[in-house]
Amino acid sequence: MPKLPNLVPAPLRKPAKPGQAGPRKGQAPADLKTSPPERPSDVQRLVAQAKEAPIDVAAWLDQRTGASGFLTGMLFRKVPKGTNWFYTLGSATMFAFIVQAVTGVFLAMFYTPSATQAYASIAHINNEVPLGAFVHGMHKWGASVMVILIFLHMGRTFFFGAYKYPRELNWVIGVVLLILTMTMAFTGYLLPFDQRSFWASIVGININGTGPVLGPYLSDFLRAGPELGATTLARFYAIHMLLIPGAIIALIGAHLYLVVKLGTTAPPWVRAQRPKVAAPTAQLDGADRGNGASAR
């Protein structure tokens, strides 16, 4: 079995102990002259090249994108002590969003955003399309899951104090993502166009309208007119599947960039540890790494 390439990048790798790091630089192994290695056959060379092909492809891409530096920084970034399962709530929310995006794309293949046909097209999805009820169910229940997860994620951030300097901007982006998620839930609710979604949307739009001065105009904007009409459903559909998903994807990108850039916080119950003051000379020769340097 070929040896796997060392995945840990060199700066994070543990240095070899003296005497175990292979032959010294500049000196051939002692047995090279007495028993030289055999020349590989053509077949062996081809096999060896084939084995290298994936690495060659990766290197080709890396040379042109410089992605490995970014990926190394992102995937091997340090996380604080005490990181636990609560820290996965953000990723869980993102996965819920991905599920919504994927199932939503396939629902859009069968859905008709017209006031007279929407209900029938949903009934068609649920009753006649193979696995239609399942995909629709994933989208419907996944919406609730995403809302629950995003609130849990916000609670984690709040109670762990992870919104404080220098992460305030990430908190602000997260709040915007929360609002967009609620808007998704609101606009998606009308789409089946049954009695429940119809009246729930009327109540929701009217709650929007109770805002002073601008509220009435916001209601008219949402309905595209003074009453819930033919264009209201199309408008909700466009907001639900085009406008907000794009904004959410862009903001998730910014959110993740800041997470990687700033790192995560330790939970509040983990005390800050001061690095021990290094003894002036003892560690410089590298012979005594067991004490001070590994204290973290």
Next chain:
Amino acid sequence: MADDADKTTPANGATTQQERVKPEPPGYFEGESMTRRKAFAVAAQGLGGLAGAAIVLPAVGFAVAPIFHRGKERWEAVGPVSDFVEETYRQVVFTETEGIGDAGKTTAYVRKSSPELGEKPGEFIAVSNRCAHLGCPVRFVEAAGNFICPCHGGVYDFVGKVLGGPPVRPLDRFQTRVRNGQVEIGPRYSVTSQLKPVRARDPGEFTGGIWEYLYPPRPSTFPAP
């Protein structure tokens, strides 16, 4: 001032290493307020902004245009004059919004105007069944003589004034007229707590007094009768 002097005087030994003069950009002239480079940068960004606005503004206008659009006034006959009495309401269903089938229909409770209640005789009163709280459909309960909302318990009296619950104003009404012996129902309007007609408001919005300014009338609605 010292800089200006340095720029204009030839280097006859007066300038030392410390006071080295930055070379003037090409095209520099005395008294210019903006370099050529900056002028082009501003012009390019301005043109870019103009091009962006040419795309974004029509799109936004397209999306918000319905706020300023008022549809055609719509009248629908709901029955002969003899169908309606003063003492109680008769439920009629008619189309308020066209093009969306049954979803565009709404319900009104219609009766003859009653001089006993201080109304002008010979007219017809059409009370909307849309609750003034959040827009649920209310029902006229004959035995109680009240309108009752199933959602949050709003109660209105016989003329539509609030008796209890969360509604913020009386029930909306529709304009009525008689044509060829038929009662016709027209555009919706709202009323104040004193039943004074005002332009139609959405549910949840107060009417009368200062509220007329906090919940301004929308251009998409018809003027009050």
